[in-house]
Amino acid sequence: RNIQSHNLKTLIEDQLEYFIPLANKKRVEIVCNIENYAYDIDKDDFIRVINNLVSNALKYNKVNGKIYLSLKDNILKVEDTGIGIKKEKLDDIFKRYYRATNEQGGFGLGLNIVNDICKEYNIKIDVSSIYQKSTTFQLKF
Numbered sequence: 308r309n310i311q312s313h314n315l316k317t318l319i320e321d322q323l324e325y326f327i328p329l330a331n332k333k334r335v336e337i338v339c340n341i342e343n344y345a346y347d348i349d350k351d352d353f354i355r356v357i358n359n360l361v362s363n364a365l366k367y368n369k370v371n372g373k374i375y376l377s378l379k380d381n382i383l384k385v386e387d388t389g390i391g392i393k394k395e396k397l398d399d400i401f402k403r404y405y406r407a408t409n410e411q412g413g414f415g416l417g418l419n420i421v422n423d424i425c426k427e428y429n430i431k432i433d434v435s436s437i438y439q440k441s442t443t444f445q446l447k448f
């Protein structure tokens with residue numbers, strides 16, 4: 308690990324370069340409201356977190372859906388207008404290999420990795436969802 312101060316806004320925007328063409332392909336709009344925020348973290352760890360959350364928000368979204376990405380007052384939010392997660396499954400999604408749906412491919416690893424990284428840095432992660440409507444991940448730094 309190489310923990311250094313990084314402007315999270317810059318790291319997020321760098322990753323979005325890669326996601327925008329994929330989002331366009333699925334006709335998903337990414338709406339950003341990101342403030343500058345300096346945080347001590349290993350760059351690759353933060354990139355893993357953002358990539359997993361945004362790739363899920365895209366993968367589990369609907370055509371013509373939206374992703375709202377915001378960073379404000381030490382809180383990062385990734386919200387999507389996708390398929391949502393049933394309430395009774397919300398506690399399980401951070402478990403290794405757990406998948407709430409098989410409609411899309413995947414290994415059930417992404418959120419487990421995100422969860423481990425958040426623990427490492429004492430970042431509080433919360434999820435809320437309305438089934439078939441929306442999902443929001445919130446990270447408090």
Ligand code: ATP
Binds near residue numbers: 359391442
């Ligand atoms: P991968 O290892 O490729 O990330 P995955 O996306 O299936 O595979 P996770 O990212 O760990 O695995 O997510 C676990 C499960 O949680 C998913 O299979 C999906 O059912 C559910 N999930 C995660 N993010 C969302 C989301 N934004 N909207 C709806 N369901 C989600």
Ligand code: MG
Binds near residue numbers: 413417
């Ligand atoms: Mg995933």
